[in-house]
Amino acid sequence: EAELNHLYHCTWDWQVTLLAGNQFSVVFPDAISHGYSTRSGDITLALNKLVVDISVPVRDPLVVAVLNTAWILIGGLPNIVHSERVIRNM
Template identity: 70%
Template sequence: EAELNHLYRRQLDWAVTPISGTEFSVVFPDSVSHGYATRSDQITLALNKLVVDISEPILDPKAVAVLDTAWILIASLPDIARSERVIRQM
């Protein structure tokens, strides 16, 4: 967040979320700042001299940021729907 605030010269909440050890998800506050960052393949962040790749995710980052396992109880299914294939399709 400090690098992005320095780059854009304004204090914003970038909603930076770590995805893996070297990958982060960032929510840009508007289309102008998003376009500025994704115009080049790589940019150098000045504070720590980091060279980073910025790319758009294929999936919605909010939808896949945290996936938890959940159990769902399904009751009163007709016999024809009591197969794993049918339940997975639901």
């Protein structure tokens, strides 16, 4: 996260998650910043001299095609959590 904040000159919660081995998942703040990093091939991160390749994840189209909309009824919540933001975060 420190490397990415330094690279983009911003403070952002990158939500870095270890996937497997030396692969990580990262959430970019917007499509433009993601586009800048995926066009360059290998990037050397300045703080620790790490050479990384940032790429678009490969999704299996059959897996995505079977996803359907589902409705979930949530009841018994206190009034303080009756906001769209809180419900979406749940």
